[in-house]
Amino acid sequence: MIETIVFDVGETITRDDRYWGSWADWLDIPRHTLSALVGAVVAQGRDNADAVRLARPGIDIAAEYAAREAAGRGETIDESDLYDDVRPALAGLRKLGIRVIIAGNQTSRMGELLRGLDLPTDVIATSGDWGVAKPDPAFFARVLRAAEAAPRETVYVGDHPANDLYPAKAAGLRAAHIRRGPWGHLWADDPDVVAAADWRIDNLTELTSIIAD
Structure with missing residues (x-):
């Protein structure tokens, strides 16, 4: 589960x-x-x-x-930077009782900006916040602490095999590879990705169906 x-x-x-x-x-x-x-x-x-x-x-x-x-030209983010499926997918998962976390390789400043968007999440953290970055196993140890669930009850969703898929699986988590962005498209059909991923998705809203089933 x-x-x-x-x-x-x-x-x-x-x-x-x-x-x-x-x-x-x-x-x-x-x-x-x-x-x-x-x-x-x-x-x-x-x-x-x-x-x-x-x-x-x-x-x-x-x-x-x-x-x-x-120079006033630092990191910035607003609603236009989010993929269209983000809010519906996160909200849908929370309605199903899923704990929702965002955790990636970003600066602490980007973490602040993401939290300012008031996304339907339980936790938002970055490598800058934690002082450790993917694919370091210590990053996924922090993910599991935030998850408050067993590894096999936790799914990591990402586009990059080397940073997301493989280290998540090595840490015992389940993993969903998304065909999105240059990394996601380039490696979507790679045999190693196909073999490692528990799920391969094109849209985040697919996760609600996966959980519901």
């Missing part, structure tokens, strides 16, 4: 369009250029931050984050 569902953030709950667009604008390069670099590093199985490093070799990303904040 499923008691808790935990959601990744980028390209699961939120669109990354504006995030990468803002980086391109800050670096003063065409948005298409940075988007293409993101696609390239994704296909190579590299960290998506490598796209920024390719655009500006030697860049100190942490320092650039601070500079953007100081």
Whole structure:
């Protein structure tokens, strides 16, 4: 029986369009250029931050984050950044008695912004809040503490096999892989993903049917 569902953030709950667009604008390069670099590093199985490093070799990303904040061009999020199915899916799961958590690799600032959206969740936390990031097993230990349920009663939902699917399964959780964003589409039909995922979905609202059944 499923008691808790935990959601990744980028390209699961939120669109990354504006995030990468803002980086391109800050670096003063065409948005298409940075988007293409993101696609390239994704296909190579590299960290998506490598796209920024390719655009500006030697860049100190942490320092650039601070500079953007100081310039009033830091992280931001609003309703338009959410996928359309997010609120209906989360609300539907809570009506079914499911504990709903959002936990992903984001800054503490992004955690504050997400909590400010008043989403129908029980907990919203980020790697910045916890001081540990996916795919570190310690991140999923924190997920299970927040879940307040046994691993087999907890589902982690995400788009990235290496950051979401595989480490969640290694921690004993069940996992749903969503075909969404570059990572989700690229690896959706990969044999290892197909074998590892308990469910493969195209839309978050599918989860309410999975739980109801």
